[in-house]
Amino acid sequence: MSYILSIKELINTLTQAKDLLVELFEKRKSFLYKYDDAAEVLSEDKIDVLINKHILRRNGPYIEIDDQYQQFFEQVLEVNEEINTSYINENIQQVKQYISFYLQENNDHRRYTYLKQIKASLRKIGRITLRNVIDLNRNIENTFKTEPNYTIKIAKLEAFDEKRRTVYILIEQTERLASDEEIIFFTTALDEELKQVVALLRSQLTESRHNLIETQKQIIEYLNQVKHQSSIQEKIKQIKYLKDQFELKAKTNLAHLLQQKNDLVFESRPSYPLKLSLEYLHTDEGRIQIEKVFAKIKQGKKATMQVAEVLASKDLLPQTEDEVFIDLEQLKRGFAASGRHLHNFIMDYNYPRPVSYAEKITIFCQMVSVYEQELNIKDVYQKDEIVEYAMVVNK
Numbered sequence: 001m002s003y004i005l006s007i008k009e010l011i012n013t014l015t016q017a018k019d020l021l022v023e024l025f026e027k028r029k030s031f032l033y034k035y036d037d038a039a040e041v042l043s044e045d046k047i048d049v050l051i052n053k054h055i056l057r058r059n060g061p062y063i064e065i066d067d068q069y070q071q072f073f074e075q076v077l078e079v080n081e082e083i084n085t086s087y088i089n090e091n092i093q094q095v096k097q098y099i100s101f102y103l104q105e106n107n108d109h110r111r112y113t114y115l116k117q118i119k120a121s122l123r124k125i126g127r128i129t130l131r132n133v134i135d136l137n138r139n140i141e142n143t144f145k146t147e148p149n150y151t152i153k154i155a156k157l158e159a160f161d162e163k164r165r166t167v168y169i170l171i172e173q174t175e176r177l178a179s180d181e182e183i184i185f186f187t188t189a190l191d192e193e194l195k196q197v198v199a200l201l202r203s204q205l206t207e208s209r210h211n212l213i214e215t216q217k218q219i220i221e222y223l224n225q226v227k228h229q230s231s232i233q234e235k236i237k238q239i240k241y242l243k244d245q246f247e248l249k250a251k252t253n254l255a256h257l258l259q260q261k262n263d264l265v266f267e268s269r270p271s272y273p274l275k276l277s278l279e280y281l282h283t284d285e286g287r288i289q290i291e292k293v294f295a296k297i298k299q300g301k302k303a304t305m306q307v308a309e310v311l312a313s314k315d316l317l318p319q320t321e322d323e324v325f326i327d328l329e330q331l332k333r334g335f336a337a338s339g340r341h342l343h344n345f346i347m348d349y350n351y352p353r354p355v356s357y358a359e360k361i362t363i364f365c366q367m368v369s370v371y372e373q374e375l376n377i378k379d380v381y382q383k384d385e386i387v388e389y390a391m392v393v394n395k
Contacts, residue, residue: 004053017042017050024056024065025073030380030391032341035063083132083139085166091121091128092173099185115189119197125174126204132167133208136160137215144222146379150230154223161219168212171205178202326351326363332371335394342367342375342392343382361387368392 004010014021020042027033035058038047047063050056057066065073095118102114140160147153178186178198186198242248249255280286335345346364355363368375368390378391 013050013053013055016046017055020047020050021055021065024063025070027382028065028070030382032344032391033063034061036061038063083136083160083163083167084128085132085163085170088125088128088132088167088170088174091125092170092177095121095125095177102189103185115191115194119191119194122178122197122201126201129167129171129174129208130204132163133211133215136163136167137211137218140215140219140222144226150226150233153226154230157219157223157226161216161223164212164215164219168209171209171212174201175205326355328363328366328370331363331367332374335367339394343384343389347384357386364389 004013020038023041024033024038035047047056051058051063054066055069057064064070098114098118098121102111102118105111105114140157143153143156143160147156178201186194239248239252239254242251281290331346331349334349335342338345343364346360346367368377374395376393376395378393380391381388382391383389
């Protein structure tokens with residue numbers, strides 16, 4: 001194992017591998033990027049160097065960016081979905097500590113060093129707080145829309161609500177820090193940049209607080225909807241169980257309730273034909289309507305059956321034609337034992353006859369349609385040279 005010894009070495013190493021790192025970062029959520037695919041983008045000796053320097057990590061046939069570098073890229077690009085409240089609290093404590101050092105220090109140079117660290121921590125607090133609120137709202141919406149399990153969905157929403165309360169408390173702590181607790185420092189540290197940093201911080205905290213108020217309303221609404229849907233689902237399960245046990249009429253009054261319903265949802269919509277006047281039919285618009293009706297009537301007529309030609313004697317002889325069919329059930333068993341994703345498995349499968357690319361895509365769609373309940377269709381997409389496809393793995 002080797003390590004990065006200088007910032008110059010780090011920048012040069014990342015620059016040489018920029019194409020592979022970009023591709024790996026874009027596919028970081030699929031967890032299915034193979035070492036052989038990486039070797040097509042970058043030479044194997046350079047990939048091994050990245051692995052030895054802990055920039056990449058290999059897991060069997062797969063390869064991915066190391067957690068340390070992936071978190072760095074996500075934080076810089078602001079695409080990290082984790083709600084990190086401890087980082088805000090850590091910066092608040094650092095500000096308090098640096099302010100204490102600043103007030104006790106007599107050397108101007110060291111006082112300036114502490115002031116610089118205070119401004120950096122305040123900028124981090126405002127930026128991270130606002131980013132956490134944005135990520136929190138996005139995660140809440142994604143959980144409500146995509147999580148299929150009602151119990152897990154409720155637990156996640158309640159956990160996000162707890163995160164919201166924590167962020168709100170940290171916002172209040174930061175505001176007290178800048179207004180009351182360290183008022184001596186902020187009134188004595190005559191620095192124009194510090195004033196701008198504090199003004200920007202207060203603006204970010206105000207925006208975050210307003211967003212959190214809307215977040216609280218959204219969480220309450222989502223939780224109410226999920227619990228209502230969950231209760232309806234449980235009732236439907238109970239009704240189905242009683243129906244399967246042939247006890248529905250004996251143990252419920254469902255039939256009586258349905259008899260009292262007079263809903264018109266399933267009744268056909270009545271139509272009221274309107275006779276057109278002779279004056280209207282003589283106009284150009286009337287002629288167009290007549291032509292449309294005539295075209296429909298003409299289309300409804302049955303075509304005259306053509307008499308087939310007399311069959312020759314050789315056409316009456318029995319003929320056989322052998323055709324090799326693709327057994328989808330056998331494909332499914334092989335796919336379940338392969339541990340691969342469906343598209344890759346179908347493209348590399350050893351078929352009993354030559355199969356074209358278009359037919360393989362058809363087989364992929366048939367597998368997803370027939371065995372949908374036994375497959376895990378992820379909301380992650382990849383693309384080969386022709387089509388874009390969803391990642392499908394075995395449950």
